[in-house]
Amino acid sequence: MTPLPPLGAPVDVPSGRPARPPEHVDAVVVGGGIGGLVAARTLVHRGLQVVLLEASDRVGGPVRGGAFGSLPVRLDLGAESFAARGTAVTDLAEELGLDVVSPAPLSAWGYAAGRAFPLPKAGVLGIPSVPWAPDVRRAIGWPGVARAALDRVLPRFVADTTDLGTLVRSRLGRRVADRLVAP
Structure with a gap:
């Protein structure tokens, strides 16, 4: 696994490696949560040069895996934050080759x-x-x-x-x- 570059350093998203800062930027997206990723994707598809800034060491916002207290298993954290209205998030997941698993209709x-x-x-x-x-x-x-x-x-x-x-x-x-x- 390639370590992440320092916070604020530009990253080539497909490879995850540090990238040279672009000479020209059309848009800056602040936040690498689902909303920021969808916004950046939309702008790139419109032909704009985009820089995405994320304060944490990973993108995804609250929709990501992680540990919860003393439980010995990794869990989906914030999975209920997945935007179900519209198709933007689903389209992005498909484009990136991600599997979206619907939760079982059981109570939390x-x-x-x-x-x-x-x-x-x-x-x-x-x-x-x-x-x-x-x-x-x-x-x-x-x-x-x-x-x-x-x-x-x-x-x-x-x-x-x-x-x-x-x-x-x-x-x-x-x-x-x-x-x-x-x-």
Whole structure:
């Protein structure tokens, strides 16, 4: 496996080797996630000279393999981030000869407090729509349900909007944030 050049150094994408900086650049794409890769591909297909800048040591953004905690296997991290609307990502994967494997239509599972549990079905970004639903209770326990249910009576000003995790923690409590939203 060829080591990656230093961050910010130009790379010849097909070979992965360091490349000479182009004399002329038509477009700069910032970010090598799926969106950035699709944007760069589109611009190259239109005949433009493109430079793609990626801060990390690999492209793919959240859609990539990696390790998760102490589990002894590599997993797809962020696989739910695969853009399913439209065909741009699928077209790119086919063009690059990548196999896209659709997940089995089974429920996702979480792990906390020494036990595994099915993740709740109803919600957005891990935020449960009904805190006292049976699948939510299995995930966050009765103390978590009681804290999450307080969201309906908390004044509006009780909300730290620094980021999504902090907002959920301030409104619904630590168990919802840590067990349902963070994963």
